[in-house]
Amino acid sequence: MNETNAIVQRGQAVVMNTYGRLPMALVKGKGTYVWDAEGNKYLDFVTGLAVSSLGHSHPVVAEAIQKQAEEILHTSNLYWIPKQIALAEKLVENSFADKVFFCNSGAEANEAAIKLARKYAKEHYGKDKYEILTLVNSFHGRTLATLTATGQTKYQEGYAPLPEGFSYLPINDVVQLEEKMSEKVAAVMLEPIQGEGGILPVDVEFIERVRELCNQQGALLIFDEVQVGLGRTGKLFAYEWTGVTPDIMTLAKALGGGVPIGAMLATDRVASTFKPGDHASTFGGNPLSTAVGSAVMDILTEEGFMEDVQKRAQYFKHELQKLADKYHTGEGIRGQGFILGWPIDRLGPEIVEAARAKGLLINFAGGKALRFLPPLNVSIEEMNQAIAILDQIFSERW
Ligand SMILES: *Cc1c(COP(=O)(O)O)cnc(C)c1O
Numbered sequence: 001m002n003e004t005n006a007i008v009q010r011g012q013a014v015v016m017n018t019y020g021r022l023p024m025a026l027v028k029g030k031g032t033y034v035w036d037a038e039g040n041k042y043l044d045f046v047t048g049l050a051v052s053s054l055g056h057s058h059p060v061v062a063e064a065i066q067k068q069a070e071e072i073l074h075t076s077n078l079y080w081i082p083k084q085i086a087l088a089e090k091l092v093e094n095s096f097a098d099k100v101f102f103c104n105s106g107a108e109a110n111e112a113a114i115k116l117a118r119k120y121a122k123e124h125y126g127k128d129k130y131e132i133l134t135l136v137n138s139f140h141g142r143t144l145a146t147l148t149a150t151g152q153t154k155y156q157e158g159y160a161p162l163p164e165g166f167s168y169l170p171i172n173d174v175v176q177l178e179e180k181m182s183e184k185v186a187a188v189m190l191e192p193i194q195g196e197g198g199i200l201p202v203d204v205e206f207i208e209r210v211r212e213l214c215n216q217q218g219a220l221l222i223f224d225e226v227q228v229g230l231g232r233t234g235k236l237f238a239y240e241w242t243g244v245t246p247d248i249m250t251l252a253k254a255l256g257g258g259v260p261i262g263a264m265l266a267t268d269r270v271a272s273t274f275k276p277g278d279h280a281s282t283f284g285g286n287p288l289s290t291a292v293g294s295a296v297m298d299i300l301t302e303e304g305f306m307e308d309v310q311k312r313a314q315y316f317k318h319e320l321q322k323l324a325d326k327y328h329t330g331e332g333i334r335g336q337g338f339i340l341g342w343p344i345d346r347l348g349p350e351i352v353e354a355a356r357a358k359g360l361l362i363n364f365a366g367g368k369a370l371r372f373l374p375p376l377n378v379s380i381e382e383m384n385q386a387i388a389i390l391d392q393i394f395s396e397r398w
Pocket residue numbers: 104105106107108110139140141142191195196224225226227228252253
């Protein structure tokens with residue numbers, strides 16, 4: 001029996017069966033490459049789902065972890081945490097936000113955003129303003145509130161009764177938006193580009209209308225940038241492309257360079273609703289995750305970094321588009337920066353598997369599109385290798 005079979009068997013015996021896992025274990029990574037337990041090498045265009053955005057084993061990330069482990073790992077939010085303050089300063093300096101709450105995941109950041117929005121609405125407008133409006137096909141997490149916010153019933157089945165006060169509308173549907181936008185709405189929450197839903201960008205005109213109606217109704221606008229934030233789209237935050245500023249923004253995935261962390265950012269006016277005791281997290285903003293987050297932010301905000309991401313991402317999108325044209329796969333390549341979707345209507349899982357066999361990791365998002373999430377510092381040569389593998393696969397079976 002090979003190494004991987006043994007790992008799969010041991011895992012099936014003791015790990016809860018909540019994932020449809022591929023029969024492989026990744027045990028080592030360096031830059032854009034990862035290695036499985038058999039020693040096979042892969043180009044990683046999944047990056048743990050937009051987490052390892054600086055590639056694997058980045059020396060700056062490794063050094064930040066090492067240094068902090070030798071200094072202090074955990075103290076509790078009963079005390080001030082200088083590393084937490086430093087990361088908050090960097091996030092505030094580089095965004096619309098004035099204040100930050102730290103937690104440990106995307107779902108927790110969205111849970112905090114929903115709680116803050118409801119409390120804010122109650123404080124300013126009274127008890128009947130509690131509704132959270134989200135988009136069909138969205139993904140906001142797996143806690144009870146965030147899976148209720150998630151506009152996909154497949155994630156909600158079996159968990160009734162779900163929290164009340166959530167309502168959904170189709171992406172980019174201005175007519176339904178205008179219908180659903182009542183004085184009961186406390187917040188509209190959306191991903192500027194839907195990730196799990198299949199790389200579906202929200203139109204700028206739609207986002208502008210959401211902002212207008214939120215202002216009219218006294219509702220807050222929450223951007224879930226858990227997947228698209230932190231340079232993924234070629235700007236530090238995806239909202240920068242839209243010209244629209246939210247009141248609350250959530251981050252997680254890439255913020256810790258692989259170390260778990262989440263953050264909920266807000267303007268002063270909104271953040272001041274939270275008073276001591278209103279929300280908390282034992283691990284939230286701990287010295288380790290925030291020290292690493294600071295190191296990640298320093299790299300992302302280096303002069304010219306985002307321009308370089310944009311240039312290489314445009315190259316990759318162009319090369320993917322050439323393949324989509326060559327094989328007449330239908331709709332063009334979607335997305336921005338290094339969150340790109342290649343919509344295909346058949347063979348999705350087969351192409352993902354064929355790519356894996358040829359040394360390229362990608363996945364199939366929302367049953368709709370091949371999803372590409374390479375590290376932001378992926379090289380032209382690595383992108384060319386990925387394109388060559390995809391070209392060969394499509395030439396053999398499309
Ligand atoms: C992954 C994701 C989440 C959930 O993050 P977790 O860290 O898995 O809780 C929420 N929103 C979006 C847009 C995501 O992509």
